[in-house]
Amino acid sequence: MRKRTEELMKLLRTENNIQTYLTVCKAELLDMTVGECLCRFLEQYHVKKADVIRRSGLNQIYRYQIFADTKTPFPR
Structure with missing residues (x-):
């Protein structure tokens, strides 16, 4: 399920550990230069x-x- 940008931003603002955020949202993020x-x-x-x-x-x-x-x- 694709998360909306607003959802990803909310998670980013509330997560204390960037590695946790990246792990949780990996499927939603672009992996390219x-x-x-x-x-x-x-x-x-x-x-x-x-x-x-x-x-x-x-x-x-x-x-x-x-x-x-x-x-x-x-x-x-």
């Missing part, structure tokens, strides 16, 4: 990578690095 997720969205919405990159407003090299998973937009 940012680049993989972006490519999946491109396919799903039938848009071109170049169009998304151009419209993002980010530095062009950085944008391509995000798609290639050599850079991440999130701190680790």
Whole structure:
């Protein structure tokens, strides 16, 4: 059964241990890199990578690095 985002957020806010949260919600979470997720969205919405990159407003090299998973937009 798929949980709604609101349910997952509520669980995340109330759980004291992140490992417990990840274990309990594993089936609900994506197990892919940012680049993989972006490519999946491109396919799903039938848009071109170049169009998304151009419209993002980010530095062009950085944008391509995000798609290639050599850079991440999130701190680790």
